Amino acid sequence: MQRNISTRLLHAFVALAELKHFTRAAERCHTSQSALSVMIKKLEGMLGTTLFERDTRKVTLTPEGELFAEAATALIAEIEAAFDDMSEYVALRRGRVSIAALPSLAANGLPSVIVEYKHLYPGVKVSLHDALSDQCLALLRQGKADLALTAPGPDVQEFEARTLCSDPFYVVCPKEHALAGKKTVRVADLAGHEVIHLAKSSSVRQHVEILLREVQVVHSGFEVEHLATVAGLVKQGLGISIVPELTLFQFRQLGLVAIPLQSSKLVRPILVVRRKDRSLSVASQAMLKLIEKRLGQTAIPRKYKNF
Template sequence: MPPNISTRQLQAFLALDECRHFTRAAQRCHLSQSAFSAVIRKLEEVVGARLVERDTRNVTLTSEGTLFAAVARTLLADLDAAFTDMGDFIARKKGRVAIAALPSLAASALPAVIAEYKRSYPGITVQLFDALSDQCLQLLRQGKVDMALTAPGASLAEFATRTLCSDPFYLVCRHDHALARKRKLALDDLAGCELIHLAPSSSVRQHVDQLTRGIAVHHAGLEVEHLATLAGLIGHGLGVSLVPELTLFQFRSMDLVAIPLDTDVVSRPILIVQRKEGALSSAAQGMLELIEARLRSTGRPRRESLG
C-alpha cells in the first residue's frame, strides 16, 4: 500500500528545501513554525527516513531528503498536469465524443451540427459512425459510442430513449408520374403504385411495410440497399418509393418529385438513445445539447421538386 502523503506535506517539504529555513518556509506555507515543524516530522514518519538535518542556523537535506525532494517535485507536477487535463476536459478543450446515426441523419443533418461543434471546441475529437439501426445499438451496447440517433425498433428496452424529431414520409416519383402534380397524398392514393423497396433490415422499409399494409400497392420486384440506387431506378421509370424527409437529399440529382403523405401518423420518430447507466462526459453532453437544439423539430409536409 502506498504511503499516505498529502500534497500539503509535499509542498511544505519543497518550501523548506528552497528556503532552507524553518521560519521562512513556515511563513510561505502560512503556518506557524510549530505547526510547520509538525508537518515535516509527520512526513518523515510516513517516509520512514530522516529527511532534514536541523541546527540553530541552517537546514540541510539528508541524502534521503535530496532524493525525496526530486520525487516530491515529480508527484506535484504530475498532479498539477492531471488536474489541468481534467479542467480541459470539463471546459471541453480536450476529449472525445462518438455518435452512431442512421445514414440519412449522418449525411444530411449531422454534418452541420458537427461542424458547429468543432468550431466551438476544436480540441475535441468527434467520431461519427453511419449505420443501420441494429448496428447503431450494437455500437452503443459495446461502449464504442456515447449516443445513437436511430429509429424505433425491438431492441430498445435496455436503453434510455427519447424522441428527437419526427421524420415524415414522402412519395418520390418521376415528374411525369400520374401522382406527380399532387401537393399531398393520402395513403389510399398509393393504390396501384409499383413500389421499389429498400432492404427489409432498414428502418425505412419496416415503416413502409406498416404504412402500406392493407393498401393495394404492387411490389416492383426491386429491393435495394442504397438510396442512390433507389434514385436511379425511380429516375428510369421503374417504380416509385416511399422515403422519409431526411433522405430526400439523395434524390436531387434526378428529375424527380417528392410529395408528402397527408397524415400526421405517416412519420418515423428519430430517437436519441443512450445507455441507462453512467453519465455522459462533458464533451458528449455538449454535443447532445447541440444536436437537440439544432434538430429537435417536426418536418412540415410540402411538395418538393428534386430536379
C-alpha cells in the same frame, strides 16, 4: 499499507527541500514556521526516517530525504498535470465525442451541427459513424459511440432513449408519373403502383411495410441498400418509392417529385439514445444539447414539399 499523505505535506516538504530555510519555506506555504515544523515531523513519522538535518544555521537533506525529494516532486507534478488536464476537459478545450447516426441524419442535419460544435469547442475531437439502426445500437453497446440517433426497435429498450423529432414520409416519383401532380398522396392512391424498396434491415422498410398492409401495391422486384440507388431506379421509371423527409436530399438533383404522404400511422420517430449505465462526458453533454437545439422536434423546418 494505506498512507494518508496530503498534497499539503508534500508541498511543505518540497518547499523546505528547495529553500533549505524554515522561515522562507513557511512563507511560500502560507503558514507559520511552527506549523511547517509540525508537518515535516509528521511526514518523517509516516515515512519512518529523518528527512532533514537541522542545526542553528542550516537545513540539509539526509540521503533518504534526497531520494524522497525526487519522488515528491514527481508526484506533485503529476497531480498538477492531472488537475490541469481535467480543467481542460471540463472547460471543453479538450475531449472527444462520438456519434452513431442513421445515414439520412449523418448526411443531412448532423454535419451542420458538427460544424457549429467544432466552432464552439475547437479542441474537442468529434467522430461520426453512419450506420443502420441495429449497428448504431451495437456501437453504443460497445462503447464506440456516446450518443446514437436512430429509429425505434426492440433493442432500444436496454438504453435510455427519447424522441428527438418525427420524420414524415413522402412518395417520390418522376415528373411524368400519374401521382406527380398531386399535392398530397393518400395511402389508397398507392394501389397498383410498383414500389422500389429499401432493404428489410433498414428502419425505413420496417415502417413502410406497416403502411402497405392497408393497400395492394406491386413489388417492383428491387430491394436495395442505398438511397442513391433508389433515386436512380425511380429516375428511370422503374417504380415509385416511399421515403422519410430527412432522406429527400438524395432525390433533389435528379429532378424527381416528392409528395407528402397522408397517413397518421407512417411517421418515423428519430430517437436520441444513450447507455443507461454510463454518464455522458462534459463534451457529450454539450453535443447532446446542441443536437436537441438544432435537430429537435421544433427545430427542423418542413421545406421539402417538392423539388
